[in-house]
Amino acid sequence: MGEEDNPQIIGVPDDLCSRAGMSVTWRTGNKLCVFPHKHVNAYSGDKRSNFHPCESRVHFLRPEVNLFSPTLRKLVNESNGIFLSIRNINGTSSEEVRPALVKHSKQYRSILRACVESLQDAAEKSTDEKPLLENFLTIFYNVECVWHLTEILYVDTLPGDVVLPQLLEWVRFHFPSRELEAIKILAKKTIGAELENINYWDAVRGCALHGKLDVVRALLSLHTKADHPAFVTADNVLKTMPIYNVYGGYSVNEFTMRWKHWQMDLVSNLEYKAFMIDHNLEELMRLVVGEDKILWEFAKYAEAWYELVAAKLFYSSPCCKQAELAHHANYIAEKWPTGRNLDHVILALMEGDLHKVIQEIQYMNDNGWFAAHLTDLLFSCEKLNIIDKDQTNVTAQLHESLILDYGSTLFGHSSLWQCGASYLEHCPTQGLARLEILLQSIPLGTEARIQKLLNVARNNSMTNVVSSICKIQGIKCIRQKRLGNALAWAIKAQDGPFATYIADQFLKRYAENGELECREMLENLGAYMLTSDRLTFLGKYCEFHQMYEIGEFKEAARLLVSLIISNLTPKYFWSILLIDAIPLLEAEDVILSSEDTFILMRCIEEHGDDPKFQDKTEIFRLAAARNLARALNSEGCQAEQ
Structure with missing residues (x-):
């Protein structure tokens, strides 16, 4: 029975919903959002709501997931x-x-x-x-x-598609109760077991339905009349019954011929009343010979109709192939009430x-x-x-x-x-599109989960998902004033515009307080500084400071000039570069060449109007003029040599 045949009513504990009405919308992950909503249409009129002001809530519903x-x-x-x-x-x-x-x-x-x-x-x-x-x-x-x-x-x-051997194993495995009862009886090894145990014949019939002939023979050997010719004959019948084995060395035709000869002998014994000494024994032999009437009389000893299917095949059609199974299954199922879902599934399997x-x-x-x-x-x-x-x-x-x-x-x-x-990932048509949507619906949570999300997204070349997750984390870090972490997320995302924004934050903070944050990280950007032009500028500027601090002034000067001519400098940072150049111009040794000095002089003409640099303009011009004179003199002497 489908769930639509037995709908479940779920109450929403919300007074506003009961008074105003409610609406529902789908949300990712098979969830429903239920919220208060007054239903209006073109004829409702434009008037103020009776429910304003109010506090409203959104209720999330989803089916219970057993897994x-x-x-x-x-x-x-x-x-x-x-x-x-x-x-x-x-x-x-x-x-x-x-x-x-x-x-x-x-x-x-x-x-x-x-x-x-x-x-x-x-x-x-x-x-x-x-x-x-x-x-x-x-x-x-x-x-x-x-x-x-x-x-x-x-x-x-x-x-050969013969199904009976495995079908019997399946029935025995899933319906072991009769065999377990037989084991209890056999464990006592008491002659006259039928007198001592009221379930004796039930166990015999149940084991016979499952084709457990060795257990049936063992039970019969404990009967009071086990030595009687009728029981001896029955034991011999069960002992000599041909059992089909795919690897037994007989073809299906050869086996069928042997089985029919055995069946004819049993029919003859029944006709001559060989088992009349005991009614239960005679019924058992009639089941073994394949009588349909007895099979249905034994149905009360079975828990499910497919037990009877296995018994019918075992005693009537032991070489049944899969294509013929549907006929036998339908024959039994039509006479057995099959209302359970499991019954329908098994019948459909047997029908193919x-x-x-x-x-x-x-x-x-x-x-x-x-x-x-x-x-x-x-x-x-x-x-x-x-x-x-x-x-x-x-x-x-x-x-x-x-x-x-x-x-x-x-x-x-x-x-x-x-x-x-x-x-x-293994759904070639819609899988990756669905995965991309669902990855973005998962709450980010811990750092470990974020890394797992990023790994899945990268493995499936979902650059948009990677960028989105990294940007969300980067923005969180910016709000927490953790610029270094924010920059790390921008680099992971390979997001140029976002990296530019964060690099700007580093430079602006330096411009305000004169301190470069996260120096160790910035000094080790390596190839990552190419993520954006602004990040390249920040990395090179940090490198300039590093060279200056360890006394590599010529290398520092080279980096500073390269930054000036690169056109990567943000407008608000020109004054800082010019201020950084003053100590290099005033150094005892000539560090900046005449060409470098001319570049700096042109730079001050173009960008020296920054109010922050006004009090340094004259100092810069004087230092540049002195350095130019020294540089020209030094370069002239080197040329004469």
């Missing part, structure tokens, strides 16, 4: 590893790929079985969450049951209707885990072939859609979003 429960987190993480491992399977033919896919299918079942066992343990120990855990237990027990059958019918198929299987398993309330992973496995096995009503093959679209939905669901959890990202 976010701590008890299911291990399942999510481990299945993600298997999903990614399937992507790495290499092979040129289906014969090479199939063994690897069988292995991965069994790994999926293994983690499902571990999940079921952990839920059982948790449910036994818990009191408050017991109903919830038992609900999870039912869901994932059914999931594992369906997965096992899917593996038998579509992944790990036997040569994988489209219906995928539709039905989406109602299992596992938040898409099952549909996504099972469909992915079947798609990898090339077993899916979904045709829509327009006769268009939509297999690839369906496959991607289910993975998209599951991956998007995981983005609703604070730590599972990385798993979700790995699913979206």
